[in-house]
Amino acid sequence: MSKNQRVNAVLLAGISAVALAAGPSIAAAQEQSSEPAASDDSGQLPTIIVSATRRANDVQDIPIAVTAISAQQLERAGVADITAIDSVAPSFNLNSFGTSTGGTTLRIRGVGTTGNNTGLESAVGVFLDGVYLSRPGIALGDLLDVERVEVLRGPQGTLFGRNTSAGALDIRTRKPQLDIVEGFANATYGNFDLINVQAGINVPVVTDKIGLRFAGAVRDRDGYIEGPTGIESNSIERLLLRGQVLFDLGSAGELRIIGDYTEGDDSCCHAIWIRDGSTVDFDAFGLPANGGAPNVGEDALEDLKSNDGQFDTPFETWGLSAEYNVDIPFGELTYVASYRDFEVRTALETDYTQLRMFTAGASDQARALGGQNFEPLNNPTRIKSTTHELRLQGEAFDGGLDWLIGAYYSWEKIEEKKSLTLLDQFQSGVSGGLFGALPLQPNPLFLTAGGVDATGDFASNRYEQTGKSFSIFTHNVFSVTDQLDLTVGLRYVDESKDGTFTQVDGEYDACLGTLGAGAGNFLGVGGVALNCFVFVAPSLEVLEGINPAFAANPLALALLPREFDDTFEDDELIYTINATFRPSEDITFYGSFTHGFKSGGFNLDASAGVGGADPRFASEEVDAYEIGMKAELLDRRARINIALFDTVLSDFQVLDFTGVQFQTFNVDKARSTGFEVEGQAQLSDGLSANAAVTYTDARYPSDCAEQDPTAAGFNPNAATLCGASLTNAPDWTVVFGSTYEAPISDRLEFFLSGTARYESSRRTSTLPSEVLRPDLPLPGDIQDGNVRVNLRAGIGADDGSWALEIWGNNVFDERVRTGTFTVPLRGALGNRARASFVQDPATYGVTVRTRF
Secondary structure, eight states: OOHHHHHHHHHHHHHHHHHHHHHHHHHTTOOOOSSOOSSOTTSOOOOOEEOTTSSOEETTTSSSOEEEEEHHHHHHTTOOSGGGGGGTOTTEEEEESSOTTTOEEEEETTEEOOOSOTTOOOSEEEEETTEEESSGGGGOSOOOSEEEEEEEESOOHHHHOSSOSSEEEEEEEOOOOSSOOEEEEEEEEETTTEEEEEEEEEEEEETTTEEEEEEEEEEEEOOSEEOTTSOEESBEEEEEEEEEEEEEOGGGOEEEEEEEEEEEOOBOOOOEEEEOOTTOOOGGGTSOTTTTOOOBSHHHHHHTBOSOOOEEOOEEEEEEEEEEEEEETTEEEEEEEEEEEEEEEOEEOTTSSSSOOEEEESOHHHHHHOOOOOTTTOSEEEEEEEEEEEEEEEEETTTTEEEEEEEEEEEEEEEEEEEEEEOTTHHHHHHHHHOTTOOOSSOHHHHHTTSOOOTTOEEEEEEEEEEEEEEEEEEEEEESSSSEEEEEEEEEEEEEEEEEEEEEEEEOHHHHHHHTOGGGOTTTHHHHHHHTOTTTSOOHHHHHHHOHHHHTSHHHHHHSOOOEEEEEEEEEEEEEEEEEEEEETTEEEEEEEEEEEEOOEEOOSTTTTGGGOOSEEOOEEEEEEEEEEEEEETTTTEEEEEEEEEEEEEEEEEEEEOSSOEEEEEEEEEEEEEEEEEEEEEOSSSEEEEEEEEEEEEEOOTTSSOOOTTSTTOOHHHHHHTTOBOTTOOSEEEEEEEEEEEESSSSEEEEEEEEEEEEOOEEOSSSSEETTEEEEEOTTOEEOOEEEEEEEEEEEETTSSEEEEEEEESTTOOOOEEEEEEOTTOSOTTOOOEEEEEOOOOEEEEEEEEEO
């Protein structure tokens, strides 16, 4: 355990000790229960209050498809953070591509924004206590002291604002209580040396007037993927602290202020090779015959062995938010304001091999070469944002109209510095991986550069984006009759972004040697493309300052990065109309149409402007149709909710890593059609069960993009997608869960619970085949159907004051791949090396809880 880990553990242990010491004396003086019961004394299912309509409503009464998950359900299902929510929400999917902080992708109903690019924003908006988190990676801390999580399915832009074209994930933490002292502490130990400690306490400072609530969590876990040198990946090291104060100001309203801080030093994420390129030949160039990839194929996947090295992504984020609510003569006024600051630094041996080819950021390999100044900022990505939202909600016409109006403003600043450095085996490694049939000595790339070694060549690039968003909105529910409601919502959104790319430093010896080699560059385009690898090449603007004649070379004009300083602007009217019919108090039918929007922006990457391409991508629009039914049955001992949906997307945003560059583009059409069935039942006093089935046909239609290569706007990558399903969008997903609770004495009770998630086969790559070659499907694209099972059992006091639990997640140790890509510079057309990121293997452990 590192020094920081020991400090964090001591800190949380101290908080836990305070909670444990305070618990018995306080618990004896007052009654409380911080967790809702599974059912009330009548055996009925509990009423679930959600805020999906920006109002407090019973989830069964609102005409929106929502999965609401209580804190107890999260605990029983083993959901520690948002990466595991899919175990209780079948239409929700999350995976990480490259890094957890920058490459996390959320999907709902098969729709999400794929990629590892800071300029792309998620199609599933993440909200923490009403505050929009601009990137999913910012929300990766523990689900600490949570009241509930709501998964809102389908476009939510009318009320939730920007970037919710697929849905929203709304996380609500527990508010401070003004009249009770309460607290909790949990400690967990598991395999991979998992240590997780959580603790919190609530204290009224002035009874019924001012309350404080503090909570913290430490999570440390060794990695479960091992590289050839013994280095581990997919480890977790995180600290989360949150403090709140709640003021009851009487007739002047209520004010809640929240501050949180999270830091982490995760190592994520190694990829596992599922195949190597069949055309490689490394012996000819003095390299190991395996080309630095000793772990390949089914054995590597089963044993969780990678070929990677250092993969460090330490991050830090903090935020402040305030929510003020007050009743005024004609309604309830709400103001929510926030500021957030997020920073991540990268040090990656990112060629995915054991060879010394290239490395990203301030890695040990890059530092050993010298020649770069990584300090004081150490190649960070920093995102600062602030938001302001004002809402006024009330009723008119004796309750015949429930109206809401509001305004929203956000500002975001992205500052990103990226560097890539070539190492001493770059030219020989690429030659072996791509030109094995040309055993020229010492290697073709060295020769085509005029005998110039690429070792130590690097480029350091800076990207910046400043975005502003302003919107005004209204959401109104008209009671046409006692049984029929009509909802109309409108939101006007105005977005603007200023994006820049500037090269700030670099050495380009091999690139300059190739451009100056003339006829000696016998590889032509290939020689420039590789010795001037786009992430290490001089920008055209820098090259003009070095050698104007080189900058005028047609190959340089076609292949080298171009700096940019540009503006993106767009506006859109988002709207929804919904009819709700309630034939009885236990049954609700609804039908809706929603037009949604997700802003475009900039591809913040060196390859964005290559060849004069526009670094901007267009906004994404969505038209969604949905009909549904919600019913409570058997005297409210059972519930069933059904939704049928058809989502049509235009200018769907896609990012693809080709193995040599990132390409961001829009696909004219994408579509997701299907149905969802969710059910819950209280089968007896101690036995409850839930089941959910989602069928999703998420696909690129056969006419999704222009197919004529001679037509204006033809994009070969977009055309290749036509007829394929969307990435990580299984047709069928089934979730089943059950909990049995029973007393075993006057003071003790026990429980058994389990959840299972089945997914049918799905694609895991962005492209299904080589570009415009459907006869050459990319290997490893399909992840077979799988079932992951989580189990938990516990015993504890009937008043909830303590509990002891044993648990296992993915108990049958399924290997599930979530993202597959082409290994950089390895293999040729039809024979690519391919690697995948994988989900957690089997984990198990023991948890001790106390509450007071």
